[in-house]
Amino acid sequence: MAALDPPQAPGLSTAPTNLLSGAARLFDYWAILYKRTWKGSAISSFVTPLLYVVAMGVLLGGFIKGDPAKLDGATSYLAFVAPGMVAAQAMTTVFGEVTYPVMGMIKWNKSYFGMIASPLAVSEVILAHLGFVIFRVATTCAVFLAVMAPFGVFTSVAGVFAAFFVQLLIGAAFATPIYAFTAGLKDESAFSLVFRLGMIPLFLFSGAFFPISNLSRWMEALATVTPLWHGVDLTRMLTLGEVDWPLAAVHVAYLVTLTLAGWFWAVRRLSRRMVS
Amino acid sequence: MILARGLRKSFGDFEAVKGIDVDVRRGEAFGFLGPNGAGKSSTMRMVAAVSPVSGGELRILGMDPAVDGPSIRARVGVCPQEDTLDTELTVRDNLYVYGRYFGLPRKEVRSRVDELLEFVQLTEKSGSMVEDLSGGMKRRLTIARSLINRPDVLLLDEPTTGLDPQARHVVWDRLFRLKQQGVTLVLTTHYMDEAEQLCDRLVVMDKGVIVAEGSPLELIRAHSTREVAELRFGVGEHDAIAEKVSDLGDRVEVLPDRLLVYSEDGEEVIAKVHERGLQPAAVLVRRSTLEDVFLRLTGRTLVD
C-alpha cells in the first residue's frame, strides 16, 4: 500500500464550485446505472406506444368520424389521440421514476446518504437525479414520436421537434413536485394512491383521449388546471400545426412555473430530511 | 484535526449531545464509547459535516462545517453505521462512482480503485454485485469507499457491529494498518475489545455528555481496580454472601449468577474468602477490562 502512504498525499479531492459542476460529478453514477438497467425497459418502451396507437388510434379511431369541429381541429381521431398519448407517456415515465426509485435511494439502499457524505450537496444530488429522469423522458418520448411518424399524424418536422422539447418540459413539470412529495414521505404506502388517484385520472381525463369539452362543465374547469392538460394541448397544437400562440405561451409559463416551484420545494424537503 | 467546545445537538426538544469538548490530534486513533443513545452517532454526523451544529463550536481540519461543509467532506472519509452501498452496482463500480463524487479524474479513480480493492482483499470480487457479498465483505467495501479520497481523517461509526469474529479481525487488521500509515481514525463503538485494540485515546459518553476520558489503560486505572475476582455460589445465596465479603475489595457487585469483587489482588481475595469458611462453586481471577469501566460508568440497566 505504498500509494496510501503518506495518506495526506496531494489532495486532488475538492469541493464542487457550483450546482452544475456538483451534479456533473454524478454523471458516471447514472451512466453506469443506466447501462445496467436499460434493457429491462427497452422492449416495452417501444412496444407499449405502438400497441396503444394501433388499438386506440387506428382501430377504435376507425369508428370515430374525423370531424375537426369535435376533435380540437384534428382531421382524424388518430391525429387527435397521438399527441395526447405522447404527453401522457412523458407523465407516466416521470411517475415511475420519481416515486419508488427515489424512495429507494433515501430509505432502502440509502445511496443518497453515501452521496452527501462526499463533498456533494443535497441540491446537486437532486439535480443529477432529475437530470436522469428527464433523460428517461427524452428517450421514451423520442421512441414514441418515431413510432408514430409512419402513421402520418404529424404535419411538419419542426412541429415534431418542438413537440419533443415540450415533452421534456412536461417531464420536468411533473418531476420536481412529485420528487418533492416523495422526498418527505415516511414510507411507500402512499404511492399506490398517487398512481390510482393521481396518475390514472390525469391520464384519462386531461384531454389525451377526448376533448375536455366532452366533460361536464366543472370537470372541464378542473381539467384545465391540471399540468397534463397544458402539456397535451401544447403538444397537440404543435403536431397538428395549428398553434394558438397566446395560449401556447400560457401553457409554457404554467409548466415552467410548476417546474421551478417543485424544484425549490424538493430541495427544501430533501434537505430537511437528510441534513438534520 | 478536530476540535469541539461545548458542542451540542438537539432534535426538537430532545438534546442528543449536551455540550462536549473533544480534541483529536493528527495520527491518533480516537474512540467514542457509549451505550445506544449516548449521542455518539449524532456527534459523528456533525463531525462528518452532514448535520448542522445546534450549539457550541466545532472545527474540522481548521474549518467550520457550517461554512465549509463541502470542503471538509472532500478531506474526510466516512464509514457509516449502516452500509449505504449501491446494491445495484458491482463492487468496482461502487468505488468508481464514489471517487467521481470527489471530483477526481477518471484515470486517477481507476488506479485508486485497484489499490483499494487490493487493500481490503476484494480484488477477486470486483465484478460481483454488492447484494452477493457477505456482511464482512460489505463492511470492507464501505471502508475502501471511505478511503477513495485519501482522507486526512477517517470516521468510522461502529465499524464491526454485526460481523462475525473472523470478519471483525480482518477489519481491525486493516484499520490498524491505516493507523500505522498515519491516517487519523475516529470511531464509535460499544465493543470494549474493539476500543482496547484500536484506540489510543477515548471518551466514554452517556446521555449526551462525556463521563470519562483517557487512554484505555488510564481509564481502567481511574475507574476500576487492577483485578477482578469472580465468585460463583449456589443460586440465591449471592446477596447474603456479598455482605460477608464486602470489605475484601474496593467494590462488590452482585450478578444473578456470580459475585464480582474488584480489588488490586484477586488471589488474595480468594484466599480470604476461603479463610472465612465460604466455599464458592467456582472462582476466576482476571484483569479489569474496559468493559468493567464502561458498566461502572454507564450502569448495567438496559438502554434502548
Add this chain to the structure above:
Amino acid sequence: MLTTSVGRAAASPVSAGEATGLLIYRNYLAYRRGWYIFVSGFLEPVFYLFSIGVGVGQLVTGFEFNGQQIPYAEFVAPGMLAASAMNGSLLDSTFNFFFKLKYNKLFDQMLATPLTTLDIARGELSWSLLRGGIYSAAFLLVMVAMGLVSSWWAVLVVPAALLIGLAFGGICMALTTFMRSWQDFEFVTLATLPMFLFSATFFPITAFPPAVRWVVECTPLYRGVVLCRELTTGALSWGSAVSVVYLVVMGLIGLAIVRRRLDALLLT
C-alpha cells in the same frame, strides 16, 4: 423470572377449508391498515369507464353486438369489468405473489406449520378472488346506476369475473414460480397489455381481418370480455358456455402446476 407454559394441545393437521380461511384472515389483517388501497383499487375501472366509455363514447356512434345496436358506454363497461378482473388477479398472482415468495419469505414461514403448499396456493387465490368479487359487484352497481345494464342475466357477471380471476390467477401464479427477478415481469406486461387493448374491450372484433380475429377469439381475456358482455346485454349464446368451460379448464390447469412448482421450490 418468566416462565412459559408449554401448550399441551397437540398441533393437528388443518383442513383445507380452515387453511383457506386462515390465509384469508392473515391477508385481511395485513390489509386492514391499508384499507384505502383496497378501496382505491375499485376506482380504476370506474375511471376508465367514465373516460373511454363516456368521454370517448361521445365521439363514437355505437356498435352492433350479437344483432343489437348498443351505445358505446354499454359496450365498453362489461369489457372494463372483465379486464379489471384480469388485472386485479394478475397483480395478486404475479407481483404480490413474487414478493411473498422471494422477499418476505412468507410461505417458508407458513410451511413451518401444518399448512401445505396446496393450502397456500388455494388461500392466496381465494383471497385474490374475494377481492375481485367485491370489486366486480361494486362495478356492477355503478353500471346499473349509469343505466348500462339491460338484462337480469347481469347478476351473473360477478361469478363470471371470479372465473376470469381464477383462470388468470392460477396460470400466472404458476408462471411466477419460474421468475427469477423483477426484470422478468417485463414479459407479464408484454403479454397482458395487448390482451387488454385488443380483446374486443374497446372496439368490436369486426375491426380485425379474419385471420387476426380467429387468434383473438382464442385468447382468454376475449372469452371473458364476451361472456360479460353477453350477460349484461342479455344476448346469451352457445358461445357463452364455451367461454365458461374454457376459463374453468384454464384455472384448473394453473392450480395443478402451481402446486407442483411450490413443492419443488419450497420443500427442498
